[in-house]
Amino acid sequence: MTVDTGMDTRNLYSSQDFLSRHLHPDNAERKVRVLRRIAHLLAERPGDALQELVNIAVEECNGDSAGVSLEEQLPDGTIQFRWVAVAGSFSRYLGGTTPRGYSPCGTCLDRNSPQHYRLFKPYYDFLGVYAEPILDGILIPWHGPDGEGTIWLVSHRSAMEFDMSDFELLSMVAEIVSVAVAFDSRHRSDRNHDLQEGRDERNSELAHEINNPLQSISNTIFLAEQNPGDNSEFLKTAAEQLKRLSDLVALLVSKKQSWPAASSK
Template sequence: MNADYPCDLESVIATKRLDQRPSRAANVESETQALLGMLREVAEAPKAFFERLIQGALEMTQADSCGISLLNEQEGRFVWPAVVGGLSSYLGSGTPADFGPCGTVLERNAPVLFIHPERHFTYLESISPPLEEVLLAPFHMNEKPVGTIWAVIHEKDRHFDSEDRRRLENLSSFAESAYRVLVSTGALDAMLGIKPAE
């Protein structure tokens, strides 16, 4: 472990940098087409929709990996039911609800940019490829945050910008819609790994 670890939470949060970095222009037409395509899919196949959503996030942001984290309150952890990109081998993994990037985002109820979050959340050190930057946005059910959509950059020379944050926030609305469908159809418990009562 690096002698500088662990460091305090605020030293790994860099959300303000998103507004200080040069931002690419919005491509509203292509984004609208992608979002409309997703909208048609959410009602048809909500379980598969999360994977389609994060594949869209991978294409619409500068990310190398994207995923969805859902809060499993019974077990006090976040579950990753959909992961694409460099971190796809972590499908089904997760993080503690009370000590991790997703928990921080739900507490703040706002998008957060982390730079090398493993400097504070030291259990993330073993993740490969490395977490250079992690951008997360919460989504809600009845105004309560219940999960996050996240994007990760693994390369040192690339960075997220305010346009990535805007796009991820837009996509979080679709994650919320899929979550609602999963709740209404009773499919959420299986996705969270919750076994039915016997």
């Protein structure tokens, strides 16, 4: 621990303390449950994607709190983080801010890699707030259409709460949620512009294109639930469809002027 700052932040991939942990067996049922939850989110409530991400992190990884912190620039040029989605013990800080230059989130973005971190009293004293120490935490860089930031998951109760299975699950959820956030951002952007010729037709094609992998994901998850045991093949199929969906939305978001026409897949 860095005593002077109360902040201990280490690259997750080189943290032997973290990598040596095997706290939770690989749980295929947990992955199937999360995939089904996300499929419903994409189909019904894409605008709630970030909040659902942190809800899943707390509920499925046994965290005390989880959140998404996004960078924002003040009029004087100062950059800070704003907590745009929070679940668990830190929920009361939703909408709050932390400094960019002195935070584990800033370190995570500067290194552009996942971090294993802890925070103690000296850090909170510097911020002038009272909060429980973070005894175990995971930080993942976030690069979204609305800015850069981090996704974080913390425990106040145990110094060995999370392991690689939790990190991998959180990373999977974050990647999928980025699809929903990107699509919702583009949809909101379109609503703020004049109607373009043929846009309604392209939107119809887009909905059909997105629905194909989404329906396949739902069907695969249903089959996995009906066939308990080894779900590895079902999960592999679902992951392939999620990758297809992610690639599609990434392509759509990259188009600045118009939606692409539906492909022949």
